Amino acid sequence: MKEMPKEKFKVLAPVYGWSPEYAKGIVDGEISRLRGKKPSEHALIGIDEYSLGFRAGYFERQNPASTGDLPGFPAARR
Secondary structure, eight states, X not given: XXXXXXXXXXXXXXXXXXXXXXXXXXXXXXXXXXXXXXXXXXXXXXXXXXXXXXXXXXXXXXXXXOSXXXXXXXXXXX
């Protein structure tokens, strides 16, 4: 499996118009999904920006409010 850098959120946030917390959640959610890890209880029920992003990344949801075409990691979508 290709390793994804956790610092990717710093690039995604300005590109897609996301908050840094939401982008960090996206990255962490995708990494957890690809590694087969279960999400924490906070990530599943939290309503903060990080939790919303985590769920979007973990469950491969797209943010319709983003300004980009394909949110997340394009290389991970096959």
